[in-house]
Amino acid sequence: MVQIIEKKGTLLDRVLTVQPTQRVKRQRQRYLDRKLVYTIDRDRIEVKVMKETEG
Numbered sequence: 001m002v003q004i005i006e007k008k009g010t011l012l013d014r015v016l017t018v019q020p021t022q023r024v025k026r027q028r029q030r031y032l033d034r035k036l037v038y039t040i041d042r043d044r045i046e047v048k049v050m051k052e053t054e055g
Helices: 022-033 040-054
Strands: none
Touching: none
């Protein structure tokens, strides 16, 4: 015997997209334009946190 199940659309199929506002566009551009800064202090903090939480 074969049973047929009707599959409803997934949540992804029902997602609506919204255009970003001007403010969001500016924020995104500022984020992309920022200059990355490398410091050894930041690395030390990250290593310490990783050791405390993952290991």
